[in-house]
Amino acid sequence: MLKAILLVFLGLLWSVRLSSIKAAGLSGIPVHVVVAVSTLGIAAFFSGIAVWRGSWPPASRSTLLFYVFSGTLGFILPFMLESLVAPNLPVFAFVVIIATMPVITLIISTIFGHQSLNMLPIISVALGFVGAMVILWDTARIIPSGGTSLFWVGIAFGVPTLYAINTVFVAKRWPSGGTAVEVAHAQTLIMSVAVLLGSLIAGTLTTWGDITLNMPAIGLIIVCEGLALLVYLKIAHDYGATYVSFANYISIIFAALIGALVFEEQMTWFSIVAAGAIVGSIAIYQNHTDRS
Secondary structure (H helix, E strand, O other): OHHHHHHHHHHHHHHHHHHHHHHHHHOOOOHHHHHHHHHHHHHHHHHHHHHHHOOOOOOOHHHHHHHHHHHHHHHHHHHHHHHHHHHHOOHHHHHHHHOOHHHHHHHHHHHOOOOOOOHHHHHHHHHHHHHHHHHHHHHHHOOOOOOOOHHHHHHHOHHHHHHHHHHHHHHHHOOOOOOHHHHHHHHHHHHHHHHHHHHHHHOOHHHHHHHHHOHHHHHHHHHHHHHHHHHHHHHHHHHOHHHHHOHHHHHHHHHHHHHHHHOOOOOOHHHHHHHHHHHHHHHHHHHHHHHO
């Protein structure tokens, strides 16, 4: 029950985060400002937790390499791509593209021997993928401007690919004795130092004031990204790489509601039926893992 609740919560957080990134972009906040300010805000969030708990991340050569690698692949690079793509695609379409992560994760996990290739996992991932592609087609078909840009679609597929690689890495190379809070804290601290130095070198600190164009969106990005990173690491460590990737399928359902209610994006019966297929795919996979 707990892992299902965490999965649903993660899907909700990812959807709200992407919607907030889209809102920030549409408000005119530059991508580098969104990334830099949000990263520093998330690092401050986890530092506050560390002070409250009196517990800081373990530091050794191996753990530092883990933090840098996983923080780059699973946090800063996909975050930058999301900030670039979100204003240029419908929220629903972008979330569907990211929802292909289970397919990519299953392939990578199988190639590197982290998961056996059984029939039920293949069926569940394939069913969810079909549902995701139906929704992508349905969303692109009804966009008044003539469809989703293939350029931005191609760039967007980099996000689930990076997440998939990082998820398999995290599940396999988790540092001994580290908790999800400590790992998330260490990642964001390292990445915040990197973006701060990058901003200083590029001379873009003066543009950070642009966050005032949409402070609520920036606040939501910080909260949702911080909590999502924590829950994502927790699920990946405790329940495996492929399972956590199913949160992308959950996020598509929330994205449909957010897109329709906030951004006036349309929904048809194709999308509703496809969402049912996604729910079925998750149920099949969870039933399989519970019996294993």
